Amino acid sequence: MQDTTPGDSARATGAGSRALITIAVVVLSMIGLVLLQQVASFVTPIFLGINLVLAIAPLMHWLIRKRVPRLLAVIIAGVFVYGLLLAFVGLLAWSVMMLIQELPKYGAEFQGLYSTLLDWLTSFGISQEQVITQLQGVFNPSAIVAVLQSLASNVGGLLSLLATLVVMIFFLLFDAMSFEQRVGKIRDDRPSLGTALDSFSQGVARYWIVTTVFGLIVAVLDVVALEMLGVPLALVWGVFSFLTNYIPNIGFVIGMIPPVLMALLANGWVNALIVLAVWSVINFVIQSLIQPKFAGEAVGVTPTVSFLSLLVWAFALGPVGALLALPATLLVKALLVDADPRNRWINYLVDARPDLTASRPIFRPDPEQAPDPRDAKDEGA
8 A cells, every 4th residue: 555645645636726727717718718709799899999099009109208288199199090990991892892893804714714623623533513513603703703792792790890999999099198197007006917018008009010011011012023923903912912911820821812813814824823932932021031020029929829819819709800819819918927927937838939048946955954754764765
């Protein structure tokens, strides 16, 4: 019969408690995401409004430092953020309308591509009847136009989101006049939480600004490249590239599909492959090599966490959740990890640039301290 000591029992109890806590956190997180999905139409415009106000906050603070009256600074910031929102929606609507008008011109090319695909699949022993049954209508331009038209006509939800967003931004901007004082009080009472909120607001502002600037750079380079390669609707694809740049990890892949398909229809396979290669090189160099150096600590999570964030928040908040994935993850990280010193070890797993130089203090036993009885027992054995 094996002897157990009180210390062993305590360690076993502690390990069991930690396991139960971990399971409880996972289960509660899943329940929270499901509940959040039910109120996504309410939460999404609120959090999007907070992000936009945080992105414009540096401009407002700069105006205040230049001795511009606070109310006037808020009004200028509001005009700026509303202008950006209007431009974003306008560019999206314009891109969809241009695509709807252009696609029907390539009906013959769509039919030829469809026939080529059928012949290629038939060479693998798949009968044409099976292919037609599975793929009928996929390469039909009228079907694609119908989908785009249904998306364009489904403006009810979009208008509701925009209306809530406009009102939310209005109130948030006026609250922002005293936001620094409010966070200062939080910092006095809860230093860790105040520091975490400061880090979150600065990181989100820097994230949106850097993403917008580099999205514009990528869009301009894409338009120039597509014009040189003779791809129709180059400006539309540049705008689409700029909009999809806000989607982390997979945004440039989504933005690449339409111009590559258009190059295939208009100019053939060689041109499509060149567009694919040029688009990939431009977006990889700008977004993966250069942009992170300017973003700094704004996106302080690993690529794996970033991709998982995209899946989780798109599930919880819908399509707009893909745009808000990283800011939402940064908020959760600030509240649950950075604000609590006991949980900061999680940064070693999720942080993109963790401080790995800090060494853990080495335990040196006190020579006057009485030896552990278990050590004597082990020596006797």
